[in-house]
Amino acid sequence: YVFENVFKGDKSKYDPVKRAEEICGFQTSRISNGNMAEQFNRVLNGEIRIESKPSLNTAEDREAYIWNFLKQNLTDKNGKPISDMHLAAIMGNMYVETGGSFDPANAEDDKGWAGSHNIGYISEYDSRDDIGWGLLQWTYSSRKEGLLEFAIDKENVGDMNVQLNYILYELKEDPYLNKLYNSFLSTNDINNATNYFCDEIERAGVEHYDRRQAAAKEIYQRYAGDVSNGKKKK
DSSP: OHHHHTSTTOOSSOOHHHHHHHHHSSOGGGOOSSOHHHHHHHHHTTSSOOOOOOOOOSHHHHHHHHHHHHHHHOBOTTSOBOOHHHHHHHHHHHHHHTTTOOOTTOBOGGGTOOSSOOGGGGGGOOTTSOOOBTTTTBOSHHHHHHHHHHSSSGGGGGOHHHHHHHHHHHHHHOHHHHHHHHHHTTOOBHHHHHHHIIIIIIOOSSOOHHHHHHHHHHHHHHHTOOOTTOBOOO
8 A cells, every 4th residue: 555655656765664754754653553554545635734743842832833833724614714813712712721831732630630741641541531631622522532533543642733633624624613613703803702712612611711812812912913902803
């Protein structure tokens, strides 16, 4: 499969494992589900974007990376980039859910996982345990199971790029969430947009609307400019 579909049958130039890792940006030995052909096909088709891991050592680094990633990849139903106001509303929710860390390896604090970096939870990851996980603190079993299926292997449920691409998948490909996402994009006030994303798309257990709105406005000001009137730029 790899020679026929990745290397186009040319066996003379490449070591297959080395070249596969160069193309896909991950070690093939980490694919643990036994279906290498399916996973390579998903990468080649753009369903999973596995990129070289950036240096994301601080919350500021992660925030900027997420903003730029979603800015480049998140679009409306017509394929146009979403507004900075809507992007800030999403990230304001993300800020509160991760305690300001924007750490994809963040497990729900009140379920016994202290701090923002809980890499140890990956080995205990269970879609049915009601523990919020990751950038959006996915909690519902169907959405946590979806993340697990979307990841190449279980270890990847804590990977930044995997989670960001899963967010794109949920918002643009899942029929139910896509309908809500389109309604979210019809809001024209940053407070309403932030609240709508919290209630309808994220479905947060604890709202903290004031904190989410404040974070959204701060993020907007950092990346897009003045949001004193809380309105979407024309």
